[in-house]
Amino acid sequence: xxxxxxxxxxxxxxxxxxxxxxxxxxxxxxxxxxxxxxxxxxxxxxxxxxxxxxxxxxxxxxxxxxxxxxxxxxxxxxxxxxxxxxxxxxxxxxxxxxxxxxxxxxxxxxxxxxxxxxxxxxxxxxxxxxxxxxxxxxxxxxxxxxxxxxxxxxxxxxxxxxxxxxxxxxxxxxxxxxxxxxxxxxxxxxxxxxxxxxxxxxxxxxxxxxxxxxxxxxxxxxxxxxxxxxxxxxxxxxxxxxxxxxxxxxxxxxxxxxxxxxxxxxxxxxxxxxxxxxxxxxxxxxxxxxxxxxxxxxxxxxxxxxxxxxxxxxxxxxxxxxxxxxxxxxxxxxx
Amino acid sequence: xxxxxxxxxxxxxxxxxxxxxxxxxxxxxxxxxxxxxxxxxxxxxxxxxxxxxxxxxxxxxxxxxxxxxxxxxxxxxxxxxxxxxxxxxxxxxxxxxxxxxxxxxxxxxxxxxxxxxxxxxxxxxxxxxxxxxxxxxxxxxxxxxxxxxxxxxxxxxxxxxxxxxxxxxxxxxxxxxxxxxxxxxxxxxxxxxxxxxxxxxxxxxxxxxxxxxxxxxxxxxxxxxxxxxxxxxxxxxxxxxxxxxxxxxxxxxxx
Numbered sequence: 001x002x003x004x005x006x007x008x009x010x011x012x013x014x015x016x017x018x019x020x021x022x023x024x025x026x027x028x029x030x031x032x033x034x035x036x037x038x039x040x041x042x043x044x045x046x047x048x049x050x051x052x053x054x055x056x057x058x059x060x061x062x063x064x065x066x067x068x069x070x071x072x073x074x075x076x077x078x079x080x081x082x083x084x085x086x087x088x089x090x091x092x093x094x095x096x097x098x099x100x101x102x103x104x105x106x107x108x109x110x111x112x113x114x115x116x117x118x119x120x121x122x123x124x125x126x127x128x129x130x131x132x133x134x135x136x137x138x139x140x141x142x143x144x145x146x147x148x149x150x151x152x153x154x155x156x157x158x159x160x161x162x163x164x165x166x167x168x169x170x171x172x173x174x175x176x177x178x179x180x181x182x183x184x185x186x187x188x189x190x191x192x193x194x195x196x197x198x199x200x201x202x203x204x205x206x207x208x209x210x211x212x213x214x215x216x217x218x219x220x221x222x223x224x225x226x227x228x229x230x231x232x233x234x235x236x237x238x239x240x241x242x243x244x245x246x247x248x249x250x251x252x253x254x255x256x257x258x259x260x261x262x263x264x265x266x267x268x269x270x271x272x273x274x275x276x277x278x279x280x281x282x283x284x285x286x287x288x289x290x291x292x293x294x295x296x297x298x299x300x301x302x303x304x305x306x307x308x309x310x311x312x313x314x315x316x317x318x319x320x321x322x323x324x325x326x327x328x329x330x331x332x333x334x335x
Numbered sequence: 336x337x338x339x340x341x342x343x344x345x346x347x348x349x350x351x352x353x354x355x356x357x358x359x360x361x362x363x364x365x366x367x368x369x370x371x372x373x374x375x376x377x378x379x380x381x382x383x384x385x386x387x388x389x390x391x392x393x394x395x396x397x398x399x400x401x402x403x404x405x406x407x408x409x410x411x412x413x414x415x416x417x418x419x420x421x422x423x424x425x426x427x428x429x430x431x432x433x434x435x436x437x438x439x440x441x442x443x444x445x446x447x448x449x450x451x452x453x454x455x456x457x458x459x460x461x462x463x464x465x466x467x468x469x470x471x472x473x474x475x476x477x478x479x480x481x482x483x484x485x486x487x488x489x490x491x492x493x494x495x496x497x498x499x500x501x502x503x504x505x506x507x508x509x510x511x512x513x514x515x516x517x518x519x520x521x522x523x524x525x526x527x528x529x530x531x532x533x534x535x536x537x538x539x540x541x542x543x544x545x546x547x548x549x550x551x552x553x554x555x556x557x558x559x560x561x562x563x564x565x566x567x568x569x570x571x572x573x574x575x576x577x578x579x580x581x582x583x584x585x586x587x588x589x590x
Contacts, residue, residue, distance in 0.1 A: 241427035241493075244387055245500055246417030246444020251451055255440050259429045 016064035022049030122304025141290030145276035148215035160227030188221035201287030211288025274325040345395035355381040357560040370551035371540040379540040417444030420497030422507040430482035438464040441499025467495040487518035507539035
């Protein structure tokens with residue numbers, strides 16, 4: 001092992017241990033506050049944590065050492081070692097804190113079912129008079145998902161070539177383009193469609209257009225990632241062969257890369273439409289229009305029989321989309 | 336006779352530090368069928384790929400038909416590449432396209448983007464492609480996807496694609512290594528015919544001495560990135576063979 005490397009690993013190990021014990025004391029403090037209304041002051045949590053972390057690291061039995069410097073006594077069974085028990089402790093205390101934070105209450109779960117009776121009877125006695133209204137809203141949802149997918153395809157298609165490691169030349173410009181597109185795609189994908197919907201419902205007003213824009217942004221980002229990963233997995237042989245004929249870069253992409261990715265691209269795209277239909281419902285809740293918006297309105301008016309119709313319709317559409325997209329993808333696999 | 340390919344002190348060091356070519360000097364005359372021998376890793380593939388710049392040489396000079404290959408850029412490099420066809424061990428066809436389309440891609444170096452996108456509309460290109468497929472005995476397979484062809488058939492489609500370039504030089508990187516012996520010989524026959532009747536210069540890496548003797552007019556052997564033998568196929572006796580392939584090697588007879 002190189003010296004530099006060892007130093008870096010030790011640093012990672014000791015930092016892990018410090019955070020490990022600060023977290024444990026933080027959890028203890030929280031629980032004491034919940035149960036006895038007496039928390040450990042913040043600075044003491046940090047001091048205790050650092051002390052415990054340092055002691056366990058110096059004694060050489062800590063979890064940080066186990067992960068980053070695994071040369072020391074790794075053959076022991078976990079229940080015979082200090083790191084094993086400290087990991088058990090952190091998992092256990094996390095579970096207890098979680099139970100408290102989430103306010104798990106089994107008593108309510110098993111005795112208060114009657115509160116949901118209205119919804120249940122609504123679902124099983126749907127109000128068929130509003131079926132036409134619901135179907136209109138449903139069509140809105142399906143079409144907005146479809147448009148979001150259609151608009152996303154060409155953009156993601158072009159971007160994916162520039163986000164594929166094996167196609168970008170290993171020059172400064174090539175690397176910069178690759179990193180910028182990858183970063184933006186990851187960033188936009190990590191922002192949920194529901195957040196985009198909130199932004200666009202303010203921008204262009206509540207309605208299906210806002211929902212479409214939200215899904216489109218999210219689809220572009222995730223299709224770019226999926227597409228470019230597909231490009232990175234292609235057989236490099238044909239690309240090399242096309243290049244050797246004297247083809248230009250664009251010709252090499254069109255004839256060497258595109259034929260290899262066209263059927264997985266179609267499969268991903270149909271899958272994306274499937275996801276978009278589901279997400280369109282959720283997006284509707286925050287101002288994206290369609291059946292989601294209708295569901296929100298009826299739920300707030302406590303019209304459970306109307307809610308029932310909507311729930312059945314959503315379930316049916318998701319089920320059909322799921323089946324159709326699975327079938328189509330299966331067919332595409334043989335191409 | 337005219338010198339077709341000339342290498343001067345060609346060196347290649349990969350980013351990983353591997354010194355693949357350690358100063359290759361070589362002159363190949365027009366119309367020669369030059370066989371490259373050598374163990375895997377001796378630098379044969381690197382040498383072939385330097386010739387059309389699929390791999391960038393580290394230093395040295397390459398002249399093909401009098402043109403400096405190393406200095407070429409952009410359009411100039413495309414013009415050089417289209418005169419040098421390449422055949423690969425794994426055929427490197429686009430498997431979900433038809434044989435005809437695969438053969439047409441050999442014309443890419445001569446086409447503008449718009450022209451290449453409308454290939455099927457250009458009757459003369461299609462006619463040439465069909466003639467080339469006929470030449471390798473696959474005319475009736477023109478519309479078939481290449482994934483449904485056998486290995487030997489795929490390599491013949493690749494030869495038809497090479498012909499489409501109307502090349503002066505053919506580089507073949509172990510063209511028969513993934514074929515059975517009988518098919519291997521038939522593929523070599525096609526290369527031999529192009530060499531004789533079209534006077535194309537061929538550089539072909541091989542592992543079978545029997546094929547080298549049958550088709551080669553010259554043998555160049557590489558070992559650790561250097562030329563260790565340069566002569567005619569008949570000059571390779573058992574002693575020379577062991578020099579190239581190591582003491583433990585036995586010649587395997589493929590007829």
